[in-house]
Amino acid sequence: MLGYTITQWLFGILSFLAIMFGLMVVFSRNPVNSVLYLVMTFFCIAGHYLLLNAQFLAIVHIVVYAGAIMVLFLFVIMLMNLNEDTEPQRTWLSKIIAAVAGGLMLFVMVGSLKGAGDMGLQQYGNAQIGFVKNLGAVLFKDFLFPFEIASVLLLAAMVGAIMIGKKEAGES
Amino acid sequence: MLNGISINYYILLSAVLFIIGAVGVMARRNSIIIFMCIELMLNAVNLMLVSFSTLHNDAKGQVFVFFIMAVAAAEVAVGLAILSMIYRNIKNIDTDLLSNLKN
Numbered sequence: 001m002l003g004y005t006i007t008q009w010l011f012g013i014l015s016f017l018a019i020m021f022g023l024m025v026v027f028s029r030n031p032v033n034s035v036l037y038l039v040m041t042f043f044c045i046a047g048h049y050l051l052l053n054a055q056f057l058a059i060v061h062i063v064v065y066a067g068a069i070m071v072l073f074l075f076v077i078m079l080m081n082l083n084e085d086t087e088p089q090r091t092w093l094s095k096i097i098a099a100v101a102g103g104l105m106l107f108v109m110v111g112s113l114k115g116a117g118d119m120g121l122q123q124y125g126n127a128q129i130g131f132v133k134n135l136g137a138v139l140f141k142d143f144l145f146p147f148e149i150a151s152v153l154l155l156a157a158m159v160g161a162i163m164i165g166k167k168e169a170g171e172s
Numbered sequence: 173m174l175n176g177i178s179i180n181y182y183i184l185l186s187a188v189l190f191i192i193g194a195v196g197v198m199a200r201r202n203s204i205i206i207f208m209c210i211e212l213m214l215n216a217v218n219l220m221l222v223s224f225s226t227l228h229n230d231a232k233g234q235v236f237v238f239f240i241m242a243v244a245a246a247e248v249a250v251g252l253a254i255l256s257m258i259y260r261n262i263k264n265i266d267t268d269l270l271s272n273l274k275n
Binding site for chain 1: 180183190194211218229238
């Protein structure tokens with residue numbers, strides 16, 4: 001099709017959708033819409049992971065981000081009853097300054113990429129590094145200690161969230 | 173080239189997603205939207221790690237992404253607890269109103 005392979009078409013479509021939904025996250029006025037657009041962005045990124053032969057990571061990404069983290073966001077937004085009317089807006093001047101700063105940052109990143117040229121590394125034969133078997137072997141051999149530290153971090157975060165969120169003794 | 177797509181396009185896509193997140197952090201005042209934009213920036217970095225992991229055929233990059241996901245989950249849990257606490261105290265989550273430490 002037009003000289004592109006099916007993988008390249010998929011890459012283009014997924015990239016376009018990811019960037020569009022990412023822009024909608026920033027521009028939509030209703031916070032609930034922002035959350036839903038961010039979920040769509042995460043699905044597009046999961047599609048990219050599938051294209052990159054990271055199958056297990058794609059599933060985990062959908063389960064953790066779209067399934068857990070964004071539902072948490074949605075719950076908090078609904079608890080606070082946020083909608084378009086309560087949405088605080090910055091002045092146009094600070095929005096323009098933010099856009100110009102972002103544009104300059106993008107210019108620097110793309111400029112440094114232009115000097116790099118195409119990295120001529122070829123993909124080797126084994127396309128199975130994304131499977132659970134290989135990932136588990138690496139995770140529990142090379143990264144066992146960071147894994148344990150991550151479990152302690154999650155425990156600490158859980159205890160911290162409960163301690164912060166709970167009402168004080170004298171509070172009404 | 174990986175899957176017939178140059179790594180440069182993946183770098184470009186990650187950079188664009190990261191910038192969108194950064195602009196969102198700078199341009200919005202709602203704390204929850206700012207948190208969501210931080211998630212978007214983390215995901216841009218994750219995509220970069222996975223693409224280089226596939227390019228070099230090394231699973232370590234993907235394991236790093238797991239750790240980033242764990243840290244992001246912890247960050248969101250604590251951050252949203254703090255936000256709901258702020259909302260309980262001042263009935264608002266506008267970042268411009270959180271200036272108690274200024275004076």
